Amino acid sequence: MRLTEEIEESREVSSRTLPGAIEDDAGAGRTVRRRRRVGYGLLVVLPTVAGALALAEAGRDGGAGGGSAHGPGASTTAVLLLAAAAVLVVARGAGALAERLGQPRVIGEICAGLALGPTLLGRLAPDVFTWIFPKPVVTGLDALAQLGLVLFMFGVGQELSQARGTAREAQGALLVTLASFLVPFATGAALALWLYPRYEGVSSEPTAFALFLGCALSVTAFPVLARILADLGLLGSGTGRLSLYAAAVGDGVCWLVLTVALALAQGDGPGAQWQTLLLSLLVTAVLLGPVRAGLKKVLDGPLGRSPAAVLTLCTAGVAVSAGVTAQLGIHQLIGAFVFGLAWPTTSRGTSGEAQSAAVHTLAQLLLPFFFLGFGLSLDLGELSLDTGNALMLAGMLAAATLSKILGAGLAGYLSGLTRTDSLVLGVLMNTRGLTELVVLGIGHQAGVIDDQLFAVLVLVTLVTTAMTGPGLRLIQTAVAARRRK
Template sequence: MSSQQVVALLVALAVVVALAKVLGALATRLAQPAVVGEILAGVLVGPTLFGGALANVLFPGDIRPMLSSLANVGLVFFMFLVGLEFNRDLLRERFGSIAVVSLGSMLTPFALGVLLATVLRPDDGRLAFVLYLGTAMAVTAFPVLARMISDWGMGGSKVGTLALGSAALGDLLAWSLLAVAIATLGAGSTEQWRLLLVLPVAAVSFWVVRPLLARIAQSRRDMFAVVLIGLLGWSALTEWMGLHFIFGAFLFGLVMPHGDAADLRAGVTLRIEQVSKVLLLPVYFVVAGLQVDLSRTTWTGFAEFGLIMLVAVGGKFAGALLAARLCRLDWRESATLGTLLNTRGLTELVILSIGLQLGLLDRDLYSQLVLMAVVTTMMTGPLVKLLHRKHAVEPVTLPVSSPRPR
């Protein structure tokens, strides 16, 4: 690495942090999640504006592999935090209603997404692509949704509880579906046998690693290095198995002990977020944004985007609304729930980036789907304010945690 590359990399990182802070703060002032501004920062420095000239100046080609490496580390940390902050208490009460709403809000857009895949890319007969696009249509961003619900004072309401529980369960379903889609890419290869290790690794994680971490946490030792080693090791293991490293990071977050290990969880979360939120995730947004090029969009592309929005928004909304009506919510509550579950945020961006890396998406379709993720997240707040009546909130006793706004 030459001195010139070091200078270019350091300047690029400074620009990334500054852009993320400025546009994140601007989004917050406009009553939007900060992640919307940060994603837009990545898109704005990409080839969409000025034909990529700005991107070439700020992020020269010889430092982009380094930025991609940092972005992957940020993604590992993000997925670990998603697993770490998964609140199982949300699924214990009202589980029947949560399961019905979650399945309705997932299966309807998933089925429509499968059909959409055959319309948008009829020549792509890969099962992985069909499953992948269905999953991309069905996902909800649990972390950013939790922050929205907390900010709006809906955490103790029936609608807020159902939305959080359904999004949490939907996250598990979405990552499982994505794992299946990725696994089908390697069908027939000589290394396919490694996927047979999924169940043993999961069993070891919950029955061996989790108790071991809990025992070490009781010793009051500095656990950060131990957790970091395990996180990186589990991420590498799932990548080697033929899945993606995000599944190892997510799984290791899930198996982190609860209860008496609260101090451990809080300490680990604080340390990882200090680096991840300020530096690594903004780098991830920029790397993702450099692949977005909306300047070449044709009328056919606009028509495809309209179809994508119809499937993503309509499928999620209709599925959630009908499921909520089956659970005896009134029309306003059901519509509010369907609107909340259309929040996609960074979770969608993670799935889209994986699809691009694996060759499941071309750049045009990737760009359209990123735009869909931004629009669906931005529209949630204004629509919920129109639908949600604060005086009609029905409180529940279930405590709701508030994961960080991603």
Template sequence: MPDLAVLLAALAVLLAMARCFGWLFTRAGQPAVLGEITCGLVVGLALQTGPGLPGRVDTTLDALAQLGLILFLFGVGARLAPSMTAARITAAFVPALGATVVPVVLGTVLALWLATRHAPAGVTPFVLFAAAAMAVTAFPVLARILSERRMLDDDRGRCALTAAALTDATAWAALAVVASIHSGTRDWTLVLAVPFLLGLFVLARPWFGRTLDRLSGPTAVVTMVALACAGAATTDAIGLHAAIGAFLAGVAAGRPASRHDPAALITPAASLLVPLYFVLIGRKVDLGGLDTALMTETLAIIVVAVVAKGGGAYLGARLAGQPPRPAAVFATLMNTRGVTELVFLGIGLSLGVIDSAFYTAMVAMALVTTAMTGPLLNHLERDKVTRDA
């Protein structure tokens, strides 16, 4: 069978399966991404026992998945931008500090213990990456949860979104450092980042929003896709990961006020391809490597992740003056890892700073913490109703 026919058939099957699995998990009250990862596990097991896909088809599928990742992260950056105002940052700074510092500190301690088994590129990049990964909050999943629960416009929702923006910005900055250290990027190539950052600053000026207003819908969509790809290509050429450039371009494009919402423009294209990325993430989970030691490490990672993120966020919220129950809601929301964590881990694996066993353990942590969010919020809401009654 020609490679094109195999590619199109594989796309049809994978996208349909991802949508079906996502729908089933959504019906069960869980985020669709959990279903997409499960779909990837099923596909991975099927391909391991079967003939597999031709090499060129597999490479093309990976390229399409990477495009989906680039568009998705551009949209995440565009959604983050409105939360990064001075007033919101001031109000959310202390809660965000707790939700960032405590996971980083405890993540560093845990990573030093795990580095003897899971640091293929050396201890320093592994520890930096693992500590940053512990601090991640899934901004897109968080925004969706807040929207579904009508919390986007109240103080709790705004504080959680801004705190997530601050923690994720810190984590992505740390990832850029890790990518630079691991790739051995030379100082002179990093100089190329200067015109890129200046270009982003120019892009964030108000005139860009007015220019965008004059574009038709289809032209605005093409413009956003071009910006996402240009940002990704720039950082990839510099020696950093392409995803970092897409994310930064999204932040810049999301700053100016415009009748066109960059995140909304990019979402349909990203929604088509990003499930493919999460399916391929699931394929990379190596369940065959599970042994007693890895299972113990996975349990330790989950416990530290929940205690560090939830405890740090709760402590930060209480220090900022929030009452116990709103602080508990904030901690529950910040503990959501979701798609951002999975993307973060996929980049770490592709960079070679973590091995497949640590990747598998961290994916399990991301799925568990994401699955916890809905039931915990329901419990807190029921508890509030009981107390009010």
């Protein structure tokens, strides 16, 4: 009975006090909200407005006084990042489109670089072109391009070093290798006698011009060739191995000849030229001798099991080798190429192979910046296709194609290949691709050739590379049709 009375009493008390308590809580809540609004106004809105007015006034003062110290740098950084993103995205999309069309990815990336330059973007949207590629931005992108190039040449040197073992498996390897290099080289050197007076560069040296033109017609793009063989299922065939070996040795000889041509183009006199060549040979001997042996010993040791250490060693070695040859007056890519030859091909229980593959991946990521630089330095719209230049373009395309196909194909046939395999071999060796563009860029930068011949040789490179895949598919279709009959 007592418990019941206490409960009832508590209910009466609650009924009398609860409404007042609720009213007090509501009043306190309104007070807090008013205070919060005042805080936002004083501590957020007012400082924001004051800061914006101050920045606007500072901007007007900076414009009147010639610019602030931070504005241009921040703007350049933003444009550099936007330009880098645009180059990577456009190159990736163009490469994917090229693959869908049955072409190597590099064809699309090259075309993307040309499209972003004055050839297309500079004509269709000159304001956009000027805004996204000002000189400071181009300088930054060129640094990325040079890094990508030296890493790419390191990979080329690696691949050529690994391809030497295919000689024992390739029938007629020596004859095919010599013919696929010497026939186009002789053709280019002979054409130089006709082209030199009109298309010489600022470094007017006839022997350097002839050597360079011979190299330009002799190059076979080893990486692109390997990709085409893989796409067509010919990588393990005898003809595929033979083409890879011939391309490897031929490109190695081309780089040696190009070194001589660059030394001659320096114009410092015979003594300085021979000194440069001897120093280059000395650096090459050191890299392929003691450095290679030391690298193998290091990679087989405890340091070789550290991915970070191996990657650092690889990248630093490429940079040092490239820098040394650049200091000697020979192009930095030759040093990176020789270091690639010196990098050990096998290392037991090490991460050397994986980390050198990482360097190759980084090079592939950065190569679109090289294609952009190529496109910025070349305006195909300014190519004067008068009667003389048109004939020269047609003659260069015919000479480049026939000398490669006939030279390598006939050598293959005389070495025992069938007519079909000989023709396939010749078409494969006509692939020039990125390696040819690197050679052309070096020659143009050194002043060996002028802008007109540079543009013509770029077109020849694109056409000869693009015709390889369709040509091989046409041969395969013809052979299949003949078998069905």
